[in-house]
Amino acid sequence: MQLTFWGARGSSPVVMNHQGVLAFLETLGAKAKAKGLASIDQLVAAAKAGDLGVPLVYGGHTPCTEVSEGAQSMFIDMGTGLREAGTKYMSTRKEWTIFLTHMHWDHLQGLPFFIPIFIPGNKITIYHVHKNAPEFVRIMFNGVNFPVKWDQLGATIEFKELKLYEPVQQGVVSVTPFALDHPGGSFGYRFEAGGRSAVVGFDGEYTRISKEELGKDLPFYQNLDLLVFDAQYELEELLNKHDWGHSSSTIGIDLALRETIKKLVLIHHDPWASDERLHASINNARKYVKANLKWYENWKDQPNGPEVVSAYDGLTLTV
Amino acid sequence: MGKNAFKVQMAAEGEWQRLAFSGAINEDAKGTLMPFADSTGTKVILDLRDVTLINSCGIRDWSIFLRALKMNREVVFDRCPDEIVRTMNMVTNFYYRLPVKSVYRAYGCENCGHEQAELLKEGADYAAGAIPSGKPVKCASCGEMAEAFEPDDEFFQFLLSA
Secondary structure, eight states: OOEEEEEOOOOSOOOOHHHHHHHHHHHHHHHHHHTOOHHHHHHHHHHTTTTTOOOOOOOOOEEEEEEEEETTEEOOSTTHHHHHHHHHHTTTOSSEEEOOOOOOOTTTGGGGGGGGGSSSSSSEEEESSSSTHHHHHHHGSSSSSSSSOGGOOOOOOOEEETTTOOOOEEEEEEEEEEEETTTTTTEEEEEETTEEOOOEEOOOOOOOSHHHGGGGGGGGGSSSSSSEOOOOHHHHHHHHHSSSSSSSSSHHHHHHHTTTEEEEESSBBBBBBHHHHHHHHHEEEEEEHHHHHGOOOGGSSTTTOOOOEEEEEHHHEOO | GGGGEEEEEEEEEEEEEEEEEEESSSSHHHHGGGGGGSSSSSSEEEOOOEEEEHHHHHHHHHHHHHHTTTTSSSEEEEEEHHHHHHHHHOOOOGGOOOOOOOOEEEEEEEETOOEEEEHHHHHBTTTSSSOOOOOOEEOOTTTTTESSSSSSHHHHHHHHOO
């Protein structure tokens, strides 16, 4: 199973403007200088080899994650990252499958610019748990918010409502929705295929985190290879943003440590977070794993604990 | 959870009430912790000496608890182990800049390897607003001078935001 992150930001897209590029070049130049690089060619080679850090930047698309297994491919959410995915695959695909976590704008706003919806003959299936999802997706195409109306779209677009906790089969992949903690309701998905498992767990504040509080949602975090976790805020920020619907990396690490989740992917980065802050954040998260691993006997056979990575636009991981 | 099971004991000390916490402040502590936000008097001492561990979930719940507790109450921290002091230094809203009456600081002896925790008191050993120079501590095992594990400016960081 593979996961590709087409959009790793939350809330709002982020762009790098002229001043941002200059600041980035300064930082990169300082790194290159420290490594004794003497030419542009050397700098480019070092950057390609990952010697100047990976990622160089995290990107700015809002959420869209692709889960694929062999020829089977599914997208979770329709943030601006979906536009990129559509452009890449539009010449080779006719059928598209999308699972929606919830109806907030940053998770829908890529659809009007997803070129496959304009192409006759294309078939797009949108799975959702929210009962009113079809209405709130169609309303974007009312001719006012976007010039093309729903009935003018070329593709056939079908909505399929899912029941919470009931799996749906997509080829060899089983997909099951479960509940997250987010204003208005949000739903994560667990993907299972060939004995491997991944959970896409955004948007969620994870206010319910003890085994008792999670209740029916607890098994979705158990025997799990990879968890994509909403880590929008630093812990200090989270304490001031109770009930905003997003969580923090170290909350995810607490969960991963307790439930022996092998890999944790931090996502839904705060649009106000600079690349430098995101670099610092992942370093701190890894330090937190090291500092707290000693409390968890379930990791004694895997002394490094869970692997923690920070998602960026374009990252692909294999489970 | 054994010795890590979270417990709270409440005792009167004159006009103050001492809440003595023990065990792990983690995601399982919430149910035990929250009722105390409503059931204490107007002057409260939070005694954290016997807290064995704290994780991020526990910090989040503690912060919500303390935010409610400190409304219309005088609240002070007391007997904070170094793990709690580290948390204060990282997360301001773990203690909301409330007074910290005493802390335990960990020391190690280079001569014999003995480790010990010294209780440092506000007024005698430190004061809010300044980093103190660490007081000399003798090893309880061999009598040689012991060294603090963390530098003064890191350990006492919480005093600067108090």
